[in-house]
Amino acid sequence: WLAISTIVGGLVAGIIVAMGNHFFFSLLNGKRTDLYCQFWITTAKNILPKVVQVAFGMSMGCSLTPAVWYHVGHHLHTLPQLDHLFALSVPLSLLRLIFSRQIIFLLPLVIIEIAIQSLSLLPIFVPGALTIESAAAQSVIAKIPTLDLSSIYPPIAVEMSHFESNFMEPSTLFKEVIQAATTTDVARGWSAPNEICSSALTCSYSFNYSWPRKYNAPALQCTNLPSTAIGDGMNASSGPISIVLYNREHATAEDTGSVYNATFTLDRAVDPIEWLDTWNQTYLYNLTIACIPHFGLENPLALQAGELPPVGSSCVFWNATYSATTEFANNTQSTSAQILSYNSPLSPWDCLLEATCYDSWNNYIVGLTDTLSPDASFAIASHAMAETFVDMFLGNLSFVGFTGAFMENGDTTSALYTPLFSINSTALGFDLTAPAGNLSQGLTNLFTNTTQVAFISLASNLTDPSVPTTPLTLVAMDFTPLFNQYHYIQWKLFLIYGLTVSLVAVAGVYGVWCMQVDVHPRTMNFSEVVAATRHVDVDLALMKDEGTSDVRLQY
Structure with missing residues (x-):
């Protein structure tokens, strides 16, 4: 009974410890390693x-x-085979039994x-069922600022005329936000949308930010200008949209004339809307740009010879519907x-x-109401956004050779500080860095971003102060x-x-x-072996002069 109990x-x-192993791994599954x-x-x-x-070794050993005594008692074995049977734990003995002629009878023992x-x-394979890996991506419903221009508070977004409540120009704060967005893709004052993102390696979400009523967000649609639409002083520009870039006829090494020029049709002071003839104007917001794509100190004479073909783009602002994605990685937003x-x-x-x-x-102007309709708020914000973006590019640049500097003619421009251009301080020039040299595509992408x-910044900085909570959207x-977290591979365990x-x-x-068949259960104790080998026939067989290798015994 002791052997059976063992x-x-x-x-x-x-089995109990194995189940405990399973519950231990299950407890750690999905938990943070830190x-x-x-x-x-x-x-x-x-x-x-x-x-x-x-535990299993004790059971199988018993x-x-x-099983060994059963085979010894029911089959004839040579003395070398008996040696191997009683030394199965020795690898060499086990191998000799495997390749012996009686392997069929000894297969259970082997x-x-x-x-x-x-x-x-x-202990080698079981620990592999519990691994450490990066936490898996998850999906949640989060609240983010509503991307809706109609929520922007007009008196904060723009400067208004004190006499007629006309739109004069975008406010300083509005300009700051748009200009920062034009030169970088990092939103002003924006952080991860909730606590989950703040503790995440990467955090991304997608949403649409179309205006929920009649209008969507403003967008820019640009087309490349043909060379005939860009005047150079010797060849007159032609076409419905044209622009003069420089004067080749008078260009010298000391003064090239314009190497960058941008014009637009946006009114800076729109008349009050009660004047219906002004209110119903239908001309478009248009931005036209022409420039030399690659200009440096060595180029003035090449410019004069017409060896530096300019590029140009004509853009129109539209109401459009966007699809946007924001991603946070290592606390950095893209x-x-x-x-x-x-x-x-x-x-x-x-x-x-x-x-x-x-x-x-009309009611807002005469003081009957303190708020505008979403339509009017959206119109004002769209106008301010378009004008601020245009102001970044509007202007004219020429290169003066004897000073090695660009001179601004008329309105100042910040175009060279946008991602569309890069200033080459070594060559005292600039390069167009728009994708594939496509100015139109570059302008469209830049305004989109x-x-x-x-x-995001406008929603949190320019909303109505009487509404303390920024409008939120579920995404x-x-x-x-x-x-990192533990991952339990249950099927492997x-x-x-x-x-x-x-x-x-x-x-x-x-x-x-085997114990039930053998009426005299034995152990591997030495006394058991001695008792089993005490027999006169065994003594006679062992005393033979010719050796004992062919002696076959059965107990």
Whole structure:
């Protein structure tokens, strides 16, 4: 009964510890690694399978002993074979039995011994069922500022005439936000939308920021100007849209004339909307730019010879629908946006003769109401955004050779400080860095990104002070946490322990069966071996002069 108790007890104890191993790994699954001491976790990962190995080893060892005596008592074996049977734990003895002629009869013993030796692999493979990996991406519904120009408070966004409440120019704060958005893709005053993103390695979400009513966000649509539309002083410009860049006829090494020029049709002071003839103007917001794509100190004479062909672009502001994506990685924001559709050109006021828009503006002027309709607010904000963007590019640049500097003619321009250009201080010039040298595509992309980045800052800085809470929108957000976590591969642990338990159980059943068949169960004690070998026939066989290798015994 002691042997049977050891066989069954070892099997049960091993299963209990294996289940404990499973629950331990399940407890750690999905947990952050930085919350636990890795020394103790690693120690437990190695100790648990080692305990299972010892328990199963005891069970299978007790199963092997009666199996060996069973085969010794029921089959004839030579003395060398008996030596190997009683030394199965020795690898060389095990190999000789495997390649012996009686392997068919000894196969159960060989399988049990191989299984016992294989138990040492448990502490090697079991810990691999619990791995450490980066936290998986998750999806949540988060609140972000509503991207809606109609929520921008007009008296803060623009400077108004004190006499007629006319639109005079964008406010200083509005200009600051748009100009910052034009020169960088980092939103002013913007942080991760919630606590999850602030502790994440990467955090991204997608949404549309079309205006919920009649209008969407402003967008820029640009087309390349043909060379005939760019005048150089010797060849007159032609076409419905044209621009004069420089005067080749008078260009010298000391004075090239203009190498960059930008004009536009945007009114700076729109008349009050109660004057319907002004309110109903239909001309478009237009920005026209021409420049030398690559200009430096060595180029003036080449410019005079007409060897530096200019490029140009004609742009029109539209109402459009956008799709935007903002991503946070390592606390750094990157943004991207694309235009889904162009809806209608942006006219000077874009409120047209709609009654609700007109009444809202008229009542606001005469003091009957303190707020504007969303239509009017959107029109003012769109006008201010377009004008501020245009101001970054408006102006004229010429190069003066004897001073080695660019001279601004008329309006100042900040075009060279935008991502579309790069200043080459070595060559005392500049280069067009728009994608593939395409000025039109570069302008469209820049205003798209400017709109997307500026929206976020505008929503939090220029909203109505009487409404303290910034309008929020619910969006589906994907995020990847910053921390690493434990990942429990359950099938791997169950496969390893499942195969092991099956082998131990089969070995136990076979060992108990051998004990039931053999009426005199024996152990591997020396006294048992001595008692089994005490026989007169054995003594006579061992005393033969010709040796004992061919002696076959059965107990």
